[in-house]
Amino acid sequence: MNAKDLASFRKVLLSVREKLAGNVNSMEDEALKKSRQDAAGDLSNVPFHMADLGTDNYERDLMIHLIQNGEEELKSIDAALEKLEDKTFGICEICDKKITKARLMARPYAKLCLGCQQMEELEAGAQ
Ligand SMILES: [Zn+2]
Numbered sequence: 226m227n228a229k230d231l232a233s234f235r236k237v238l239l240s241v242r243e244k245l246a247g248n249v250n251s252m253e254d255e256a257l258k259k260s261r262q263d264a265a266g267d268l269s270n271v272p273f274h275m276a277d278l279g280t281d282n283y284e285r286d287l288m289i290h291l292i293q294n295g296e297e298e299l300k301s302i303d304a305a306l307e308k309l310e311d312k313t314f315g316i317c318e319i320c321d322k323k324i325t326k327a328r329l330m331a332r333p334y335a336k337l338c339l340g341c342q343q344m345e346e347l348e349a350g351a352q
Pocket of ligand 1: 317319321337338339340342
């Protein structure tokens with residue numbers, strides 16, 4: 226994954242995180258409003274190189290999923306942002322292989338590759 230892709234994922238994660246935080250905590254303080262404005266201003270300066278990433282529909286679909294899953298997903302987004310800093314973003318936590326870009330576009334905060342995710346779900350289902 227190149228730097229532009231990573232920058233695009235970072236923008237989406239930050240943007241979605243801001244909106245989700247607003248939903249999870251109904252209270253909005255000045256700091257949050259300010260960072261939201263900064264994020265919005267920043268977004269317009271960054272060209273998106275992935276067809277769907279950053280579009281209203283794309284973010285809306287993500288938001289619907291996130292609101293349904295609440296705080297747990299917020300933590301996943303924080304973890305994904307930390308991984309962007311650590312340069313481990315897009316690497317499966319179990320097998321260390323790269324998570325496909327298509328999967329990351331669907332779930333930018335995915336922690337596992339598709340194979341490991343399916344194994345986890347199988348194991349969870351078996352319990
Ligand atoms: Zn894996």
